[in-house]
Amino acid sequence: MPTIALVDDDRNILTSVSIALETEGYRISTYTDGAAALEGLKANPPDLAIFDIKMPRMDGMELLRRLRQKSEMPVIFLTSKDEEIDELFGLKMGADDFIKKPFSQRLLVERVKAVLRRAAARDPAAPVKAGEGVPGKALERGSLLMDSERHTCTWKGEPVTLTVTEFLILQALATRPGVVKSRNALMDAAYDDQVYVDDRTIDSHIKRLRKKFKATDDSFEMIETLYGVGYRFKEA
Secondary structure: OOOOEEEOOHHHHHHHHHHHHHHHOEEEEEOOHHHHHHHHHOOOOOOEEEEOOOOOOOOOOHHHHHHHOOOOOOOEEEEEEOOOOHHHHHHHHHHOOEEOOOOHHHHHHHHHHHHHHHHHHOOOOOOOOOOOOOHHHHHHOEEEEOOOOOOEEEOOEEEEEOOOOOHHHHHHHHHHHOOOOOOHHHHHHHHHOOOOOOOOHHHHHHHHHHHHHHHHOOOOOOEEOOOOOEEEEEEO
């Protein structure tokens, strides 16, 4: 079973969440602050991590920022209901999901399962939704090359490191160049049916995708916005 890292300075949350996830069969590692977690996550990378945002020594946002320098492991944030700005910022940094406090243990377990299912999309044996391409085969669109089996992406031969969600969104767009994908269609491609996200979540992922490709090639303009409609991958 997958290993999940929990990072929260509230020991009651660590205990209750650990029990809920261990009951589902997951292996759990816990940390009470971001600084200790950073070292632990580097030494023993989990399959998924859950970060609280407000923590001493190093908060969840800083922990994610440092983690994203070398890792694209799935990350779920725990956040207070009034932290909308933090949520949008976290999505831009590469968080995979948010759970607002207070939350039910069942909700958290279902979100964890959903994110892990999305991460499993890189598995060639995993089922694929219509229009997403065939796992195990490379998707080539001009200078873009995506390999879903290896979860790799290159642009003009240069590697572009993507999160699972970013990979699935780009794959959905690049599979049919010139065809407009609505935000709802991209949500369906990247998220489990049990997970609700709003339009701003998809917009944040698109912005992050563009930023990553522009860091490799400043002239990158392959992802087009059709205001009020959606996005499309430009035809070569």
